[in-house]
Amino acid sequence: xxxxxxxxxxxxxxxxxxxxxxxxxxxxxxxxxxxxxxxxxxxxxxxxxxxxxxxxxxxxxxxxxxxxxxxxxxxxxxxxxxxxxxxxxxxxxxxxxxxxxxxxxxxxxxxxxxxxxxxxxxxxxxxxxxxxxx
Numbered sequence: 690x691x692x693x694x695x696x697x698x699x700x701x702x703x704x705x706x707x708x709x710x711x712x713x714x715x716x717x718x719x720x721x722x723x724x725x726x727x728x729x730x731x732x733x734x735x736x737x738x739x740x741x742x743x744x745x746x747x748x749x750x751x752x753x754x755x756x757x758x759x760x761x762x763x764x765x766x767x768x769x770x771x772x773x774x775x776x777x778x779x780x781x782x783x784x785x786x787x788x789x790x791x792x793x794x795x796x797x798x799x800x801x802x803x804x805x806x807x808x809x810x811x812x813x814x815x816x817x818x819x820x821x822x823x
Contacts (some may be wrong), residue, residue: 692726692744694754695719698771699739700740701731708735713761726751739774747787753794754786760800763805769802 694717699711708731715729730742737745737776739756745756758776760767769779775797777784786795801807 691752694751695725695727696756697729698758701733701735755796757798758800
């Protein structure tokens, strides 16, 4: 049975905990969603790169590929750099991805953006900070 490829893209950093956060998030997604083959990649300063993971996905038996940026908001990487790497036209979120066995749909997800869960996460962070430092 064919699955969906899920490429989680982080910004990347010289600090190792950034890579660990993205990789751990990819592992959690894979555990929660059996229909995905999940891999993680980075825009810069960490590896593997987006291009390297796209090459890995070319070998997979997937029926579509979704690229999901773990970014809060739009910026140059979201609007220009990542779509350019994916071969998408400016403003487009859908394209074609070429596997070794043929072509499949490629979908580029939006960044997290405004989401009520962000407020919940910030409240949790604030409460944790107060508990640790008061």
